[in-house]
Amino acid sequence: MATVSAKVFEHHKKTDGTYNVKICVHHKSDRRYFDTVHYVVKKQLTAKMRIKDSFVNDLVDEQLKGYRKVISELGEKINFFTAESLREYLREKDADVDFIKFCQMHIEQLKKEHRIGTAGTHRTVRNSLIDYFKRDSVSITEINSNMLVSYERFLRGKRTMTRIVTEDGQTKEKASNGLSDSGVHCHMRDLRTLFNAACNMYNNEDLGIYRIKHYPFKKYKVGSAPLTKKRNNSLEEVMTIRDCLTKVGSRAELAKEIYMLSFYLCGMNAVDFYHLTKKDVRNGRIDYNRAKTQGRRKDNAFISIKVIEEAKPLLEKYIEKLSIRYSTYGVLDTALSQGMKQLRIQTGIPAATIYWARHTFATVARNACRISKDDVALALNHVDDEHRTTDIYIEKDWSIVDDVQIKVVGLLRRLDMKMAAKQKKETSLENVA
Template identity: 60%
Template structure:
């Protein structure tokens, strides 16, 4: 059984002559102490360092009663607590949670895990909340259903954003209203952050809930809207490939990495960024897809054959991207700007680097008539409906090779036909 008492120690006398009142928790033959906000001088204490000041004594007694009541309510669950855990439980149970501070620490953890894209998305949510509330400290209790409905309205309007640039100057930009997909993705990421906070601060096993409310029970995310076309025809792929660009420019980078991604079954930018010579073995690229490797038991491993057209591009960029760009976020920015230049040169509209992945999948299914299951395998996706089947069936990379070869043959034939017309 834990005991809770107030203690004042003679040897803890401060330089200003005051003593701090501490709460002593004695549990499992160990003592832990919680500092209080009460500091007393000698005349407020008895010779045996007991509290003589009635006002302070009453305040301390109320705190002791509250802590003892909390311990009693734990019942049999108290056995699961160490003295340190019990101290933290009592100390934190009524403490407010700064959601922005949590978001920042979570973003840093996500970056350390190598999930730059997710960290960047969550950083946008954090900054947007600061813009909305116009302050950098936001209680978790302020993230409620009423706020979410109002916040959605805010995102649907034109918004002013203030940011500090690299020179330390404040830059004000006006952001246009978010569209249907933008709203969905933004609120989805906010829900993810809120769920992460609940997982971090709540202990379901001990029925300890610092975050007791769940605003997303009342506020429901809208269905994912149908996306507009985000893939190219094979003729447009060749148009991008043959676009004339300045050597070493962002346009050249975007063009060549788009083609490299297309030839490697839609390899993501972050995986190209992280790819080293160690990932190359027996003419194949072997890697774990960054986006999903922590969500899957197979760590999202895939093996892709290096086709002839991809080899010079791999040689040019492997182990080079991390030297050229300090983070994958910087690479993404360069690719975005480079693809905009490509669009201007080719007359294409809205094409991004990620279209290479959609293009590969669409051509594999619609032009090459490969099965959806085989396309999913080549794209390193998991079909939720057949996940149990995957437990029994070993992966056969020859299937991936077949899907890849069909698309590459289409690419080659279109290139040959294009050359014949000149």
């Protein structure tokens, strides 16, 4: 049987001469304590440290009655609690949830799990909520369906964002023209993910604990992602990027070579290059777990990619060097973005990012090489939700990935030969003339 009582301890006397009244939770032969808002002085206590002040006693008794009512309502569920968990339940049951504070806790946990990309998108959501509410403390009850409609309009509109850019608190203003349909969808999807994570932390359906009693996304629908514009380059543009003359050690050179390395290695992500070690390269293959989905898949998003000839010098140049050169992946990502911007200006290619190398590899594999979507998905290290059960029975055959890889790169090689032959012919004609 769980009981609660008020306690004051002699050795907890504060420098101002007061004592905090604590609540003692006794359950399963164990005791846990937590503070109250009540303080007393020596003259309000008996010789045995019991409260004799009637006013304070009435306040504390009222609080204890509330806790005893909560314990009674739990019924048989009380057996699933320890003294520690019961203390936390009584203390936090009616406490408000600061959603901004929760978001920060969740982001820090994502970083510990090396889910840096997800942490970054969730940080963007947290920052935009602070922009919207104009404060850094927001009750989760304020995240409701009406607010989400208003918030969506806010995201689509022009605004100026203030961000802290240095450790000593210096800020920088950044203008935003508003998000596109795709941007809004991704933003609201991530907000829903954060809200769901808060529900998972603060609610316990088995014990009937619901600190978050509402669910705004039941009325406000995020919907499916809108169709996006193509995010792939042609093989001719890939060649242009590869052959672009860049200054040694420049960000443009870095971006060019990481783009090509990604293309050669089945769209491998820059974050995975950042964390790659020489131990991950065995028998001419890279064996790694894709950082983006590692923590969400039973196979830990493992894949094995063959290191083809074109990739060898680039891999040797950057493996275990990126994490030394750049303190975090975020710093590397910024350098790559700036490098790609320089490449776009230099080559005249209107659109290209590091991630476009992955899209380009997939598009060439499917549309030019006519490879099945299932095999393209395998090469990209994607999971088909419709075939999750079937995948349990089938052992991964990495030679399928090798076939996809060599067919895509083979097209680039043939285009090289074709261009070389054309150039040779033109040179011969010039010599004849």
